[in-house]
Amino acid sequence: MIDEDLRARLADLGGHDAAQGSLAGVVVVDVTRVVAGPYCSMVLADLGATVIKVEHPDDPDYTRTFPPMMSGDDGAEMSGFFAQFNRNKLGVTLNLRHAEGAATLERLVAQADVVVENFRPGTMDRLGIGYERLRQINPRLVYAALSGYGQHGPYSARPAYDNSAQATGGLWSMNGAPDGPPIRVGTIIGDLSASLYGVIGVLAALRHAERTGEGQLVDISQQDSVLTLTENAVVSYTVEGKVARPLGNQHPFVRPYxxxxxxxxxxxxxxxxxxxxxxxxxxxxxxxxxxxxxxxxxxxxxxxxxxxxxxxxxxxxxxxxxxxxxxxxxxxxxxxxxxxxxDIGEVVEDPHIAARDMIVDTEYDGFGTLRAFGSPVKLDVTPPRTRGAAPAMGQHTARVLQDLAGMEPDEIERLRRSGTIAWAG
The missing domain is CATH 3.30.1540.10 (formyl-coa transferase, domain 3)
Structure with a gap:
């Protein structure tokens, strides 16, 4: 973990109280995009970790363009979708295809506790910054890799989306009306479940690293995650040979339900x-x-x-x-x-949801108030922080490289001129 002084500076940079959160002092380098990965690191940020979101300066997380879009005073637009899954993070840009960009990431990782990435297996290795390389730099590093099919197995190199996991994890075949075609679950359950299992894996690995100084690889597969959501389907097949089929709103055997x-x-x-x-x-x-x-x-x-x-x-x-x-x-x-x-409108306005602080308001300068979901994790001593803003692209690049990587201003400027880093404005 980083020292108290650096923790306070980084927390101040993100607009947070440095003393808050069960994971205060834990530094997470987040090299993820879309949802399976960003949601994992956001939960860690909500719990107090300092999360540094790394984006390519010319190819940022493309959910920055996903609707709904909030209109700013100056005509700019901001994605509510992106903001919902990236709150409480510090924004840094790095071109990891540049040798200096990869080297800069290594300097950040040397000071970090956790890396979260969701590239297809082998991508980080081809960039020279895969798990084996980064563990040499930081033996206590917890390296969480979220992917469609995991880091090994015959499907591991396949591209995948949430629907891929729903299809191959069995859930899609079970959902829908009786005697009708299978229907995907109406949310990105593969992305979301993989993110939550990623949080569990990271927390378990952090506990081990704190005790022993030994980091490890946390390998999370969307397909694996979806499979565990199929309730009794696996044992019904292995015990009785029954293959689960769509049942509409009914339960396989509990009635009325x-x-x-x-x-x-x-x-x-x-x-x-x-x-x-x-x-x-x-x-x-x-x-x-x-x-x-x-x-x-x-x-x-x-x-x-x-x-x-x-x-x-x-x-x-x-x-x-x-x-x-x-x-x-x-x-x-x-x-x-x-x-x-x-419906979701009724849920957002539900008084019980309000009492549970599950819809939170976050102010964005020039854009107004974004209302998004809060945290279902309720802790009475170190409650999650849920009202932090998502970063503008590269918003904190210079300060994070200076404070955490120990770079001098002229070195940072050289990286900016080379296109290795960039920041808004």
């Missing part, structure tokens, strides 16, 4: 246990309805596919069809698992 139509939309209802089924019958049914059908008292009976389709589901549909989402939540939400299916 799906979305049901109501007067103004849909609600999720999960009253499948004996306790919740009895409560639901008393709340929604006619007097004596629970006693009139003892054949549905046992959970195993309600799980039977035919019984559920012919007897249970029609009952639940009758309960909900003439009530609104709000009426149903107010009547039963505190007693049984029943939740309105909310």
């Amino acid at each position: 799906e979305a049901f139509a109501c007067k103004d939309g849909f609600v999720f209802f999960g009253g499948y246990t004996d306790k919740f089924w009895k409560i639901s019958c008393e709340l929604f049914g006619e007097p004596g309805e629970f006693e009139r059908d003892p054949g549905l008292h046992m959970m195993a009976a309600r799980f039977d596919e035919d019984v559920y389709r012919e007897r249970v589901r029609p009952i639940v549909e009758r309960w909900f069809r003439d009530r609104t989402k709000d009426e149903l939540e107010r009547l039963a939400g505190d007693l049984v698992p029943l939740s309105a299916v909310k």
Whole structure:
């Protein structure tokens, strides 16, 4: 870890309180783009790490052009997408294809604790700054490599996107309506899950490095990450030979446990246990309805596919069809698992989301306020910092190279003239 004085200077440079955060003092060099990687390093930044985002001066992270775009006072535009996944970072530019750019990265890595990269395996090695080279410079370095298929295996060299992971990790084949074509999960779950597993791997490796002084490679595959999100599909296949198929909103065997139509939309209802089924019958049914059908008292009976389709589901549909989402939540939400299916506008304005500080406001000079998601990690002593801004391209290049890499101003200027570095303005 860096010393207290340097930590304070870097924290001040990023507009943060140097004393905040469980990972205060941890330096992360972030050589990533898009989401699988930037989100990983952003979570580390939220937890207090000093994260230095490295971008090519002529080919920056192309999510800087992704919508939605915020318009600035001077006519400039800023991507809300980029800002959401890169808050709390220091922005540095380096052309890693230049020998001096690679050498400069090595000087940063010598002072760092973690490197995060998400190139296709072999790319960093071809630049001369792969794991084996960087561990020689810094033996305690934690090197997190996020990729589509991991650092080894027959697919490792293949290009990949989130959809590649959903396709090859099994999730795509399971999603969609019964008897319909498979449908991708409606978010970049491969990117996001790989990023979160990357955080877990980094934290575990940091713990080991602190104890022993020994760094290690953290190898995260999007395909691997997606596979672990398939719930019971793997063991259903290995134990019973069953191949998971699209089920729409239903669970493979738990019933009732799906979305049901109501007067103004849909609600999720999960009253499948004996306790919740009895409560639901008393709340929604006619007097004596629970006693009139003892054949549905046992959970195993309600799980039977035919019984559920012919007897249970029609009952639940009758309960909900003439009530609104709000009426149903107010009547039963505190007693049984029943939740309105909310669109993102309703979620952003949800009072519980507000109480949990899950929508945060960040001010950007000249652009106004960006509202983005906060952190689901709640720590009562070292809470995550979630209102920091994302950096302009190369915004902190000169100061980071001076303070962390120990470069003199004339050396920094020479790198700028050669095109190895650049910065906004």
